[in-house]
Amino acid sequence: MSDHQSAVAEPELAPPEVARPKFKPEQKQEVKRQPRYSVILWDDTDHSYDYVVLMMKSLFRLPIESGFQIAKEVDASGKAIVLTTTLEHAELKRDQIHSFGKDELIARCKGSMSATIEPIGD
Template sequence: MLFSASATSFATTTTASQSGTLHSQSEADTSTDQRASTRPCKQPRHHVILWNDEDHSYEYVIRMLKQLFRHSAERGFQIAREVDASGRAVVLTTTKEHAELKRDQIHAFGSDQLIARSTGSMSSSIEAEC
């Protein structure tokens, strides 16, 4: 037997099993289950990596991170120290498109005016989060 409520278009299907008992299943329940299983996945996350070099000062890194990523001076110093010590540091984890934008902004930031041999921006890349 199939019927619907007036305002919500809510329908219930009632069937008889072999034992004669009635079973009821809401169409709203099944459609919710189907939507949950077909819901799109979250976008994969990507790291923006800053690479070490000898042509940029801590001050440059801190200033760049403050301007491009809104990091505090303290956080900028921590990242600068990590880049110096390990050769690289993750400065942001975000969607791929946003990571590409931030990588490009790093590449366009320009040279370090405090170091004469600095001729361009720092190196940066993105990598997928595992």
């Protein structure tokens, strides 16, 4: 190097810091699951099998065969569990059943079918 040039020291770059977890590696984080609820469809004499099949297809995207099985179960035992899910989703599906409308195939029908939600045990 000449007298006029001075050596410029390159700054040393520190390696990037890596984020460290706030818990010790031996700690296990528990995943907390949301409680589950069943949507229950209740039987009545004012709705046809065709109505139930159409409703299950429209609201739950079930195939016709599955909708027919639910219609048979509602008819035979008075109720059927149509879905088990989180509380918010169960409330939505119950409300959609309640607002589905009347069965046009049965003249005495005045409105939608009845549905409730119930928590399931662990």
